[in-house]
Amino acid sequence: MKIAVPADQNNMKTSVSASFGRAAFYLVYDSETQEGKFIDNTAAAAAGGAGIKAAQLVVDSGADVLLTPRCGENAADVILAANIRMYRTLYESAKQNIDAFLEGKLPDLDEIHAGYHGHRG
Amino acid sequence: MKQLLILSGKGGTGKTTLASAFIKLSGARAYADCDVDAPNLHLITGWTAEPKRSDYYGLPVAEIDPDLCTGCDLCRQHCRFDSIESGETYRVLAFSCEGCGVCEYVCPAGAARMARQTSGELMLYRDEERVFSTARLKMGSGTSGLLVSEVKANMKEEAEDAPFAIIDGSPGIGCPVIASLSGVDMVLIVAEPSVSGISDMERIIRTAGTFGVQTAVCINKSNTNAVNAEKIKTFCKERGLPFVGEIPFDPCAVEAINDGKTIVDIDCISGVAAKGVYEQTMKLLFKEEGSKHYERKLQSEL
Amino acid sequence: MRIAVLSGKGGTGKTLVAVNLATVGAPSIYVDCDVEEPNGHLFFKPVDIHEEEITVRIPIVDHTACTGCRKCVEFCNFNALAYTDKLLVFDDVCHSCGGCLLVCQENALAEREKNIGRVQAGTSGDVSVLTGILNPGEASGIPIIHRLLDSSGEAKASTPVFIDCPPGSACIVMESIKDADYCVLVAEPTIFGVHNLNMVYELVSLFQKPFGVVLNKCLKGENPAEAFCVEHGIKILARIPFDHELGLLNSDAKIAAQEDETYQELFWHLLQTVGQEVTDETTAHS
Numbered sequence: 001m002k003i004a005v006p007a008d009q010n011n012m013k014t015s016v017s018a019s020f021g022r023a024a025f026y027l028v029y030d031s032e033t034q035e036g037k038f039i040d041n042t043a044a045a046a047a048g049g050a051g052i053k054a055a056q057l058v059v060d061s062g063a064d065v066l067l068t069p070r071c072g073e074n075a076a077d078v079i080l081a082a083n084i085r086m087y088r089t090l091y092e093s094a095k096q097n098i099d100a101f102l103e104g105k106l107p108d109l110d111e112i113h114a115g116y117h118g119h120r121g
Numbered sequence: 122m123k124q125l126l127i128l129s130g131k132g133g134t135g136k137t138t139l140a141s142a143f144i145k146l147s148g149a150r151a152y153a154d155c156d157v158d159a160p161n162l163h164l165i166t167g168w169t170a171e172p173k174r175s176d177y178y179g180l181p182v183a184e185i186d187p188d189l190c191t192g193c194d195l196c197r198q199h200c201r202f203d204s205i206e207s208g209e210t211y212r213v214l215a216f217s218c219e220g221c222g223v224c225e226y227v228c229p230a231g232a233a234r235m236a237r238q239t240s241g242e243l244m245l246y247r248d249e250e251r252v253f254s255t256a257r258l259k260m261g262s263g264t265s266g267l268l269v270s271e272v273k274a275n276m277k278e279e280a281e282d283a284p285f286a287i288i289d290g291s292p293g294i295g296c297p298v299i300a301s302l303s304g305v306d307m308v309l310i311v312a313e314p315s316v317s318g319i320s321d322m323e324r325i326i327r328t329a330g331t332f333g334v335q336t337a338v339c340i341n342k343s344n345t346n347a348v349n350a351e352k353i354k355t356f357c358k359e360r361g362l363p364f365v366g367e368i369p370f371d372p373c374a375v376e377a378i379n380d381g382k383t384i385v386d387i388d389c390i391s392g393v394a395a396k397g398v399y400e401q402t403m404k405l406l407f408k409e410e411g412s413k414h415y416e417r418k419l420q421s422e423l
Numbered sequence: 424m425r426i427a428v429l430s431g432k433g434g435t436g437k438t439l440v441a442v443n444l445a446t447v448g449a450p451s452i453y454v455d456c457d458v459e460e461p462n463g464h465l466f467f468k469p470v471d472i473h474e475e476e477i478t479v480r481i482p483i484v485d486h487t488a489c490t491g492c493r494k495c496v497e498f499c500n501f502n503a504l505a506y507t508d509k510l511l512v513f514d515d516v517c518h519s520c521g522g523c524l525l526v527c528q529e530n531a532l533a534e535r536e537k538n539i540g541r542v543q544a545g546t547s548g549d550v551s552v553l554t555g556i557l558n559p560g561e562a563s564g565i566p567i568i569h570r571l572l573d574s575s576g577e578a579k580a581s582t583p584v585f586i587d588c589p590p591g592s593a594c595i596v597m598e599s600i601k602d603a604d605y606c607v608l609v610a611e612p613t614i615f616g617v618h619n620l621n622m623v624y625e626l627v628s629l630f631q632k633p634f635g636v637v638l639n640k641c642l643k644g645e646n647p648a649e650a651f652c653v654e655h656g657i658k659i660l661a662r663i664p665f666d667h668e669l670g671l672l673n674s675d676a677k678i679a680a681q682e683d684e685t686y687q688e689l690f691w692h693l694l695q696t697v698g699q700e701v702t703d704e705t706t707a708h709s
Contacts, residue, residue, distance in 0.1 A: 018304065022270070048267065049502025049516040056496070056505045074513050082507035111333075130460055132433010132590040137615060158591030159431055159622060161615040180500065201520055216597050221520030222500050260592050260626050266562070292433040292590050293459040296562045315674030317438065317462040324460060328559045345667070346674040372642065379614050379647060 003029045003101065004063035004084075005094045006054075010038035015092045020068045021051035021075055028061045029098050051075030059084065067097050067106060076112040122151065122277065123285040124305040125406055126334075130325030132292035134313040135341040138374060140289035141165045141383040142395040147403065149287045151280035154255040155269045155301040156291035157241065163255055165381055172244035177256060177268050179240035180220030183213045189232035196224035196233050216262075241268050245275050252280040266300035273301070285406065294328040302334055307406050309365070310338045314349035322353070326362070336362055337405055339398045343367035365401035368394040424701045425575075425584045427603035427632075431619030433590035435611040436639040436663070439673055441587035442466045443680045443690040444607075444697070448583045449549035454575045456599040457589040458540060458555035458564035465676040469545025469552040477555075477567045478536035479519040484510045488531035495523035495532065515562070540567045542574065551578070564589075568598045576602070592622045600627070605701050606634035607660065610648035617647045624655070633704045635660040637693065658700070661693040 006023030007014040017023030026039045039061055043053035051071070055078035058066060066079055066086045079086060086109040089097040100106050125143075127136045137154075140162060144152050154162035185196070187210045197205040204217040205224065213224075215238075224233040240262035246253040254276035258265050269291075276286060288305065291297045302308070308329045312322040322338070329336050338357050343350045350367065357364040371391035374384050384392040428441040442463050445453035455463040482495075482504075489510050496504045503517040504510060514537055524532045540557040555571045557564040575584050588599040600606055606627045610620045620636070627634045635658040638648055642665050652659050663669075669686065672679050679686035 022274075043502065046267075046502055049499075049513060052505050052513055052516065053502040059505075059507050074516065077513075078505045078507060078511060081505075081509070081511055131462075132460075133435060133611075134433075158593045159433075159619040161432075161618055164614050164618060199521070199525070216594060219518050219520065220500055221518055221522055222498065223520050223522045223525065226498070226522060226525060258593060260597075260622065260629065262593060265593055294559050295459050295557070295564065295595075299560075299562070313434075313674075316465045316676035317460075318674070320462065320465060321460040324559055345670050349674060375613055375642065379612075379645075381614070 001031050001064040002062050003031060003065050003067060003098055004058045004061060005029070005067045005089070005097060006041075007038065007094055012036050012095055014094045016067075016069060016089045016094050016097060018069060020071045021054045023054070026054075026058055026061065027094055028063055031102060049074070052078055055079050065101070067101055068109065071109060071112055073112045122280070122283055123406055124288060124307075125285065125402065126155075126288045126290050126301055126305040126308045127311060128290040128298060128301075128308055128325055128329065129292060129311045129313075130294065130321030130323075131313055131318045134311045134318060135368070136311050137161045137165075137289050138378060138384060139311055139339075139341065139368075139395060139398070140287055142385045142392065143287050143399050143402075145383045145385050146396060146399050147285070147287070149283070149285065150250055151252045151276050151283035151286035152288065153253070153272050153276045153286065154289045155272055155297065156289060157256045157258040157265050157268045157272065157297060158291060160255050160257055162289045163244075163246070163253070165378060165383055166253060167381065168246045168253060170246065170248070172246040172255075175243045176239045177241040177243050177271060178237050179262055179267060181235040182215050182218045182220055182238045183222075183224050183233055184236050185211050185213055185224075186232045186234065187211075189230045191230045191232070193229060195227045195229065199223050199227050243268070243271055243275060245279060247279055252276055252283070254279070266296040269297045269300040270303065273304070294324050298325070298328065302329060305334055307335045307337065307402075309402050310336060312338055312340050312353050314340055314343055314346040314353060316349070319349060319352060319356070323356075326360075335405070337365045337402060338362055339365045339402075340367040342370040344369045363401075363405055365405070366394065366398035368398060424605065424698070425586065425603045426605050426607060426697060426701075427586040427588055427600040428607045428609060429588035429596060429600065429623050430590060430609040431592055431621075431623040432611065432616050435609045435616055436637075437590075437609050438462045438466070438587055439639070439679070440607060440609050440637055440693075441585045442678055443686065444694055445550050445585040446678050446680045447687065447690045448585070448694050450582055451549070452551045452553065452575050452578050452582055452584045454571050454584060454586045455552075455554045456568050456571060456586055456595075458557040458567045459589065461554050461556055463587050464543070464545075464552060464554045466678050467545075467547035467550060467552045469543075469547045469554075472543050472545040475542045475544075475570070476538050477540045477542060477570055478538050479566055480521065480534040481514050481517050481519065481537045482512050482523050482532045483535050484512060485531045485533065486510070488529050490529050490531075492529070494526045494528070498522055498526045515560070540564065542567060542570050544574065564595060565598050568595065572599075572602060592626045596623075596626065597630070600630060600632060603632060605697060605704065606632045607697060608634055608636045609639050610636055610651075611640045612638065612642055612646040612648050614647055617651050620648055620651060624657070633700065635697070635700055637661045637663065639663045640665040660696050660700075661689065663689065
């Protein structure tokens, strides 16, 4: 299965990004081949709707599951509409979270926060 | 990094005055001014060195090339923001343009195009110990929300290991306020005991509530209207909002500010009261860690 | 004449000045463009209120017609559209530009009205009070300002209009002063006040609006705002001294010009001064 994680760097030692919508990269880890691929987050520079655009990127990457510390409601709508399940990360290291997920140790992401639309004024 | 955001709803209640006092008292290593429409914090935080400046690009703005324009009027007809002026030459009113791209799409002559535009400037002050991030939005620009996000991102990037940050917010309940709420751990509302102040306080509390951020309230200039001050305290009690103290009106505060000092740099009643509010606020901010950090800091000061 | 009252910094006394000018200038129209935190109505306590809903247009999808080509998703500069197995629309980031409807080749998009706030029109004695109110959570109050200014434009030409502007100098302030004949800038005697006064000074200069300054909360000693005006050759229209009594009246939402003769006179003089400035401007440009 393909596991997506918002990431600060584009290598496997990366930490998990504190923001979903404005993460620098998305790590898409294939649990079968055990390979990670990194997608640039073009949404990070967006004036508004970053979460939505970022979620579109994750959907288009073919991810089955998303591991993230938090997620805004607009982004969550997109992720859930694509039947991608969301889990809450517990550790700083992306790899540690992936391992924990595969062992069934990550909780579901229950709290979706309201959007922070940083645009217009 | 724990983030404390100071908001008020109404303008002029004392956010910046109080933020500067908090920064002084806590020895904060990271702080930011998110009132990008009217930034003021830099005036009393005593920085002498020049900041690192970078351009901020908001949404692109449309422009019409008069050489290619055929005057077909399609752009003006489709613009929903009254941003295109017809006439001998067609031109875009840059200040009203929302950057939607419709004119570029409908233009048959390729004359209307979206162009990147500087809508403001980011400034980062730093020395060995502190980082101060601020910005100035160019007059009439929109996308203040994104600029606020960049001010905070700059601060976080430069001060990764600072245990907490103090953020001076902007008045209102709109875009820049919403953007400043992102990722903060606590909001301190500075309320003013006037009918207007109370009305505005209620609206900002409602806005902050939508984002589920822990909110506390203090009253500034509390003795200018004792009845209204009581109303605010009752309001907080009824809603279970922590009330962290009150600060009396103090003419010495004006003197201090105009001298480029904070109210805790001089001996005055508002400074003493601000210290009380600060202590209560920081206790709440570090509640989860059993106030360990805060107590350690307090210990080192005694 | 249309007078806009602005300040850059919040809390300097825009509403104090606008409300009291409208009172001594009655019959008049008071327009509250501070749609995020409107306060004038608290002083006027208008009656006979007619309310008008303000809406913006948001796209809606006909999923049977949508083929998932994603042209609209690619077009939207605000990222308000996303496509999973169907098209999703995000109302709160949509800027109502209508672009997605234009790019859709399948006729799958139409529009509906979404409420973002309201305009209340009422009266308080001889003052018509127009208040704009933005719903908390909405990003932009500009459509409300447009409606407010249109409504105030329907009045008789001889009725003075006083526009209470939002703080700051961003696009919402520009919209508020767009059709003003004269701008009154309210300044307070602090370095914060001067810093922000400078910003609106640049703004009104850019828009080539004639303007003058009211110095509010004047204390003894040096006044950095006054120094700024002198330095830039800006006309000082009035000086309002710092006064606990005025502060108390104001904090109880009482209109000073109605409660106290001193203020009745002060604002009456200010109104005359502003009126004279407007006449001089008109003469100068005719």
